[in-house]
Amino acid sequence: xxxxxxxxxxxxxxxxxxxxxxxxxxxxxxxxxxxxxxxxxxxxxxxxxxxxxxxxxxxxxxxxxxxxxxxxxxxxxxxxxxxxxxxxxxxxxxxxxxxxxxxxxxxxxxxxxxxxxxxxxxxxxxxxxxxxxxxxxxxxxxxxxxxxxxxxxxxxxxxxxxxxxxxxxxxxxxxxxxxxxxxxxxxxxxxxxxxxxxxxxxxxxxxxxxxxxxxxxxxxxxxxxxxxxxxxxxxxxxxxxxxxxxxxxxxxxxx
Numbered sequence: 389x390x391x392x393x394x395x396x397x398x399x400x401x402x403x404x405x406x407x408x409x410x411x412x413x414x415x416x417x418x419x420x421x422x423x424x425x426x427x428x429x430x431x432x433x434x435x436x437x438x439x440x441x442x443x444x445x446x447x448x449x450x451x452x453x454x455x456x457x458x459x460x461x462x463x464x465x466x467x468x469x470x471x472x473x474x475x476x477x478x479x480x481x482x483x484x485x486x487x488x489x490x491x492x493x494x495x496x497x498x499x500x501x502x503x504x505x506x507x508x509x510x511x512x513x514x515x516x517x518x519x520x521x522x523x524x525x526x527x528x529x530x531x532x533x534x535x536x537x538x539x540x541x542x543x544x545x546x547x548x549x550x551x552x553x554x555x556x557x558x559x560x561x562x563x564x565x566x567x568x569x570x571x572x573x574x575x576x577x578x579x580x581x582x583x584x585x586x587x588x589x590x591x592x593x594x595x596x597x598x599x600x601x602x603x604x605x606x607x608x609x610x611x612x613x614x615x616x617x618x619x620x621x622x623x624x625x626x627x628x629x630x631x632x633x634x635x636x637x638x639x640x641x642x643x
Contacts, residue, residue: 502532515542536567586622
């Protein structure tokens with residue numbers, strides 16, 4: 389008898405709890421649907437308070453607003469983030485809710501470093517390939533030229549930094565850098581000279597080849613002045629050189 393009463397009480401309490409939870413949920417849903425929580429403001433700012441150079445907040449807001457669904461409570465922040473990241477020049481977007489009817493979107497812009505391949509895409513300083521107006525990118529700086537297999541973008545940017553450091557003693561920098569499908573490196577220096585460095589192997593590094601070139605380059609320059617067109621460093625102990633009216637090659641086997 390007492391067992392049955394305890395069972396009935398427990399069942400009644402459980403049902404009461406479910407009904408109360410349902411009522412609370414309905415109330416919260418009703419409150420969440422009030423016009424007061426309709427998104428009225430979408431605030432756009434630059435990451436770390438940086439000024440946005442290529443992104444116009446008014447234009448971006450107008451383009452994205454119609455694609456944002458829901459209100460302060462129901463808007464999917466991940467979907468909003470992806471929507472903003474589909475806009476040209478946006479590298480990364482962070483979205484947060486600001487009570488009671490505002491979203492704040494923080495945007496990080498791509499910083500163009502150069503062009504990638506031959507299809508008009510751009511490469512950023514962080515190794516991201518993106519599509520944007522080329523003329524706008526050229527307003528920032530002189531764009532370098534890059535090429536390489538898919539997925540090698542960050543490696544190419546990292547190697548660019550290495551090469552500029554290695555060629556610094558000659559007051560030269562890299563204007564173009566290419567990585568072939570066989571992972572052989574070719575670069576064009578700021579004086580117009582093309583340098584073939586080849587593939588990096590365990591028994592020799594690209595830096596060793598650059599160091600050899602840096603060591604001998606002043607002598608080459610003294611003899612040939614500005615006639616040097618290209619230098620091939622893919623030899624164990626020598627080089628091949630092409631200059632206006634002259635071509636010198638090594639007998640050693642290329643690497």
